Amino acid sequence: MNAGTLSVTRYLVPLGVFAALVVLLGIGLKLDPRAVPSPLIDKPAPHFELPQLHDPGKTFSEKEMVGKVWLLNVWASWCVTCREEHPVLTDLAKSGIAPLYGLNYKDRRQDALAWLKGLGDPYQLSVSDIDGRVAIDYGVYGVPETYVIDKRGVIRYKRIGPVTPEIVQQKIIPLVTELSRG
Amino acid sequence: MGRAFVLAFLLLLAAAAWGREAAPAAENPQLEQRMMALAAELRCLVCQNQSIADSNADLAKDLRQQIREKLAQGQSEGDIIDYLVARYGDFVLYRPPFKLTTLALWLGPLILLVAGLIALFYRLARRRAAAEVELSEAERARAALLLGSPDEVDQR
Incomplete structure (x- = not known):
């Protein structure tokens, strides 16, 4: 062992360790700690039967959608991000790529109706989950959340947080197209 | 005089009958203790550095209520943990399982x-x-x- 290689390793090793740490922490900074992988992906959508928002006398269940690829969006009138997401959902619904249904989460009926009246209603229909039980079955923890459910009633994609035009273009449209074909 | 005093005393007692017993903090303190012990092991997903027991987020309150009901129905702690993991993933556990x-x-x-x-x-x-x-x-x-x-x- 001569002095030359000794001094090189003496400086290179800590430098390498430091560089590795910087890279590791840099990646860590870019990760979103709220994006928790959902265990519900590729699992059957949990069963619900809830009163419809516009017509509480009638109910709606995920079973009625078997045979169709559809989108379920969890929203609430008190949710600020939902307001931000609303125009994206409106465009998505207009494109007619897949029917969009709403799960109105822990809301007051009159508030929810006023919200849809004011902003426009992109949903085929919404159901009222007043006590949030169904949302818990769907693993909801931050409104808005959006699910893509396939023809067999299996959850194929979940978006936690607002759907953006990029997500519509890059994730939802390709996935729905593929699922509709199969 | 003595009678009037007794009457007044009895009237005071009658007034006390209107008062009600303070509602207990929980219907079943033992169940509440089990619920809190379990909730302390579970992460609140809304405010991730708090447990479901600590958090005041609406979701944490709802989940505490769910745990309470499930314990009252006689489900075990393990059943309830499985129930939550099925919905929220291993991330809810403060003690993650040992797997790949x-x-x-x-x-x-x-x-x-x-x-x-x-x-x-x-x-x-x-x-x-x-x-x-x-x-x-x-x-x-x-x-x-x-x-x-x-x-x-x-x-x-």
Whole structure:
């Protein structure tokens, strides 16, 4: 062992360790700690039967959608991000790529109706989950959340947080197209 | 006089009958204790650095209520943990299970420790080997010259 290689390793090793740490922490900074992988992906959508928002006398269940690829969006009138997401959902619904249904989460009926009246209603229909039980079955923890459910009633994609035009273009449209074909 | 006093006293008692017993903090304190013990093991997903027991988020309150109901129905702690993991994933557990995806989490510190110890022993061994190098006759003589008289060198 001569002095030359000794001094090189003496400086290179800590430098390498430091560089590795910087890279590791840099990646860590870019990760979103709220994006928790959902265990519900590729699992059957949990069963619900809830009163419809516009017509509480009638109910709606995920079973009625078997045979169709559809989108379920969890929203609430008190949710600020939902307001931000609303125009994206409106465009998505207009494109007619897949029917969009709403799960109105822990809301007051009159508030929810006023919200849809004011902003426009992109949903085929919404159901009222007043006590949030169904949302818990769907693993909801931050409104808005959006699910893509396939023809067999299996959850194929979940978006936690607002759907953006990029997500519509890059994730939802390709996935729905593929699922509709199969 | 005495009668009036008794009457007044009885009237006061009657007034007390209107008051109601304070509602208990929980209907079943033992159940509440089990619920809180379990909730303390579970992460609140809304405010991720708090447990479901600590958090005041609406979701945490709802989940506490769910746990309470399920315990009252006679479900075990394990059943309830399975129920929540099925919905929110292992992330709700403050003690994650040992499996393939958590291998680095569980073994990472141990691997670092072992690697550190190996590096330490390696270095120490090398330092000892370096210290045990024998001096040649010529080097000895030169050292003695530099340090002073040979006697002093021998005394060291």
